[in-house]
Amino acid sequence: xxxxxxxxxxxxxxxxxGMAFALSAPxxxxxxxxxxxxxAIYFVMVIWIGFYLKxxxxxxxxxxxxxxxxxxxxxxLSFVSANLGSxxxxxxxxxxxxxxxxxxxxxxxxxxxxxLFLGIVMxxxxxxxxxxxxxxxxxxxxxxxxxFVAAVSFAFMTVLMSGVNMFAMAVVMxxxxxxxxxxxxxxxxxAVAAYVALGGLRSAIFNEVLQFMLIWGGALLVPILGLIEAxxxxxxxxKLAANIAKGAIPSGDYTHMWRSMGHFTxxxxxxxxxxxxxxxxxxxSFGYWTTDFLVVQRVLAANNLRSARMAPxxxxxxxxxxxxxxxLPGLLGLVxxxxxxxxxxxxxxxxxxxxxxxxxxxxxxxxxxxxxYCSPGLLGLGITALIAGFMSGMAGNVxxxxxxxxYDIYQPLIVKNAKxxxxxxVGRWATILGVVVSIGTAYLVMSMAGIMDYVQALFSFFxxxxxxxxxxxxxxxxxxxxxxxxxLLLGTLTSIGLWAWVKVDPSALRYVAISPDxxxxxxxxxxxxxxxxxxxxxxxxxxxxxxxxxxxxxxxxVYGATKIPExxxxxxxxxxxxxxxxxxIVFVALNVYFW
Amino acid sequence: MHxxxxxxxxxxxxxxxxxxALITAYGLYELxxxxxxxxxxxxxxxxxxWGGLMFLLGLFYLVKFRPGRxx
Numbered sequence: 001x002x003x004x005x006x007x008x009x010x011x012x013x014x015x016x017x018g019m020a021f022a023l024s025a026p027x028x029x030x031x032x033x034x035x036x037x038x039x040a041i042y043f044v045m046v047i048w049i050g051f052y053l054k055x056x057x058x059x060x061x062x063x064x065x066x067x068x069x070x071x072x073x074x075x076x077l078s079f080v081s082a083n084l085g086s087x088x089x090x091x092x093x094x095x096x097x098x099x100x101x102x103x104x105x106x107x108x109x110x111x112x113x114x115x116l117f118l119g120i121v122m123x124x125x126x127x128x129x130x131x132x133x134x135x136x137x138x139x140x141x142x143x144x145x146x147x148f149v150a151a152v153s154f155a156f157m158t159v160l161m162s163g164v165n166m167f168a169m170a171v172v173m174x175x176x177x178x179x180x181x182x183x184x185x186x187x188x189x190x191a192v193a194a195y196v197a198l199g200g201l202r203s204a205i206f207n208e209v210l211q212f213m214l215i216w217g218g219a220l221l222v223p224i225l226g227l228i229e230a231x232x233x234x235x236x237x238x239k240l241a242a243n244i245a246k247g248a249i250p251s252g253d254y255t256h257m258w259r260s261m262g263h264f265t266x267x268x269x270x271x272x273x274x275x276x277x278x279x280x281x282x283x284x285s286f287g288y289w290t291t292d293f294l295v296v297q298r299v300l301a302a303n304n305l306r307s308a309r310m311a312p313x314x315x316x317x318x319x320x321x322x323x324x325x326x327x328l329p330g331l332l333g334l335v336x337x338x339x340x341x342x343x344x345x346x347x348x349x350x351x352x353x354x355x356x357x358x359x360x361x362x363x364x365x366x367x368x369x370x371x372x373y374c375s376p377g378l379l380g381l382g383i384t385a386l387i388a389g390f391m392s393g394m395a396g397n398v399x400x401x402x403x404x405x406x407y408d409i410y411q412p413l414i415v416k417n418a419k420x421x422x423x424x425x426v427g428r429w430a431t432i433l434g435v436v437v438s439i440g441t442a443y444l445v446m447s448m449a450g451i452m453d454y455v456q457a458l459f460s461f462f463x464x465x466x467x468x469x470x471x472x473x474x475x476x477x478x479x480x481x482x483x484x485x486x487x488l489l490l491g492t493l494t495s496i497g498l499w500a501w502v503k504v505d506p507s508a509l510r511y512v513a514i515s516p517d518x519x520x521x522x523x524x525x526x527x528x529x530x531x532x533x534x535x536x537x538x539x540x541x542x543x544x545x546x547x548x549x550x551x552x553x554x555x556x557x558v559y560g561a562t563k564i565p566e567x568x569x570x571x572x573x574x575x576x577x578x579x580x581x582x583x584x585i586v587f588v589a590l591n592v593y594f595w
Numbered sequence: 596m597h598x599x600x601x602x603x604x605x606x607x608x609x610x611x612x613x614x615x616a617l618i619t620a621y622g623l624y625e626l627x628x629x630x631x632x633x634x635x636x637x638x639x640x641x642x643x644x645w646g647g648l649m650f651l652l653g654l655f656y657l658v659k660f661r662p663g664r665x666x
Contacts, residue, residue, distance in 0.1 A: 034621055038614060045610055052601060074603060206603045213607050217614070221645050225636050336635075375625070375632035375642055377618040 027178030028364065029371045035380025042214070042384045043187075046195050046391070049206050053199030060423045063200035064132060064403040065301050072307035074209055076314030078298040081208040082396045083111075083319075084215060086389030087168045089326050093369075094362035096330025097347055099268050100254030101594055103330070104323040108257075109281040111319050112587045114289035118299070119312030120580055122290055124564045125474050126300060127308045129556040133300075134293040134470070135408040141473040141557045142484030144412065149488055151408035153462045154293060155401050159434050160458070162397035163441020169390035170442065176367045177383065185442050188387070192394045193435040196402070197428045201301060204392070204399040208298070211388035212318075218378075218385030219325040222366075225373040226332035239335040248344050249334055257594045263517070270519025279525025283532045287467035294400040306567050309576045316583045320590060326366075333365040337372065394438065402430040461499070464528040465491025468535030475559045476540075477551060483543030491535025498527045601662050608656025615650025618642045 057063040095103040131137040139147035170184035230236040260266040261273035302308035337345040350361040370382040469488045501508045510516040513526040554561040622642030631637040
């Protein structure tokens with residue numbers, strides 16, 4: 001999903017806006033008849049899936065929760081795929097070209113610990129209480145107040161994000177292929193509306209798994225051929241060093257992740273390791289992976305508790321592998337991309353790409369690499385993977401919006417005791433309404449590109465405080481309804497306040513990020529950290545002065561008051577704790593290898 | 596998924612088989628006619644082996660998750 005913090009570099013937030021400047025430039029790629037056939041077959045497939053699944057989305061449990069029938073593999077792939085949007089892929093590949101392997105922090109420390117924590121520690125509570133959503137969990141734990149605040153902000157942001165995704169896809173298709181903006185918006189929105197309104201969450205999940213396979217099928221060939229051309233990893237490093245020595249690319253450590261994190265000025269991102277570990281690795285990452293309903297919804301659809309625990313663990317392995325199709329192509333671009341005259345191509349910041357300049361931006365590195373290696377058919381596959389990424393981003397937002405609107409706003413506040421079919425119909429109409437509002441948002445963003453920055457910031461205001469409230473509520477029996485409400489509210493206000501402070505007075509960054517040398521990305525991380533601390537602190541203090549709920553009422557939602565069902569013994573290779581240990585070992589090994 | 600319904604893996608099998616067949620066919624056309632696309636490392640004939648891998652993987656999913664078979 002576009003715009004979510006763990007995968008959102010500053011480069012991405014500006015990318016679509018900046019790419020709009022390149023709309024009048026010649027397109028990067030030209031599709032053959034075979035490429036167009038590959039794209040058309042994908043659209044036929046998603047509509048087929050939507051119509052096929054319509055018959056399995058008759059009850060609310062089926063429509064909103066996919067019948068809670070997903071296996072660990074399907075839930076896990078969908079879980080990680082919901083975060084594998086095309087703009088993130090392009091943006092992070094561009095960041096890798098610009099900053100080197102530092103960009104992989106967003107895929108490893110910025111995701112893996114949180115995913116494993118969700119699966120092993122938090123999932124039993126989400127799953128045992130049978131909630132339909134994260135706001136639904138807040139209602140069970142804290143009552144209607146906190147739930148309503150979370151539901152409204154989430155519903156609002158999902159349709160906005162869906163529109164941003166739609167616009168982003170239209171711009172990328174225009175820049176890469178020369179397609180008309182309106183054509184892309186209309187075709188993508190019709191396809192998404194059709195398959196989500198017909199098949200509900202099950203359809204969205206199926207398409208996410210399909211997208212996952214397409215992304216790997218379409219993108220993995222690029223780093224393979226790139227490494228062959230560069231002479232392997234050691235050949236790449238030798239060529240990189242030679243280019244740096246010649247002054248062809250800016251000097252810096254492009255192949256190590258932690259060595260330059262000792263001080264804000266030692267790395268081009270302007271980040272300190274404390275910001276990466278506590279800001280990105282805890283506040284932002286845990287906020288997103290454990291409390292953002294868009295991703296958690298996929299795991300809630302698992303067919304039993306073991307699958308629900310296993311799904312994020314399975315997802316973590318694929319998340320760790322994503323840098324090989326995103327970061328590696330970006331790095332390889334530093335040594336293999338060439339101009340038509342054979343000289344080394346220099347990609348530039350988006351604001352330098354003007355019509356007639358002939359320059360390409362960092363964010364175009366992935367399409368440029370695709371065009372470099374992919375012949376007809378393979379190019380169509382790569383483009384289809386990008387389209388699928390955008391569309392499943394939209395579908396993920398719209399299906400989550402539909403569930404939260406129906407379960408957490410419409411049902412408790414508007415029509416309380418209707419028949420089940422009524423809520424399914426409301427969900428279907430909410431899906432269509434979500435797509436219509438998304439189209440409006442897409443055109444709004446098109447007319448005021450600057451609005452994207454505010455949409456990004458707006459989303460970030462709610463995620464980290466929500467983490468503080470969910471964590472305290474899940475692991476502390478004493479937390480009260482009032483504590484949850486005020487923690488969420490003041491945590492959110494802290495985030496908004498810090499953002500506004502830096503916006504009005506950029507020098508305030510030295511206080512927010514604890515250093516005058518900090519850069520924009522560091523601000524996001526420390527702002528998230530402060531808002532979690534405030535939301536937890538306020539929750540604890542207010543709870544100590546208010547009356548807690550009786551223990552009996554907390555069964556299923558709080559650690560210490562919940563009996564976790566015993567799981568059937570299984571062979572070790574099907575046990576989630578075995579794979580948890582393997583995931584931790586791989587995670588540590590990757591960080592050590594690229595230290 | 597449960598029996599009686601078409602598994603997502605079957606849909607993936609259909610897609611991979613069709614894509615694999617199309618891409619391999621194009622790769623073989625390149626290989627036998629010598630008319631190669633203007634891409635880097637075209638001499639490696641990636642469409643043949645990459646398309647072939649996709650085709651085989653697709654066939655595996657098609658057979659293993661075909662409708663009506665208990666998986």
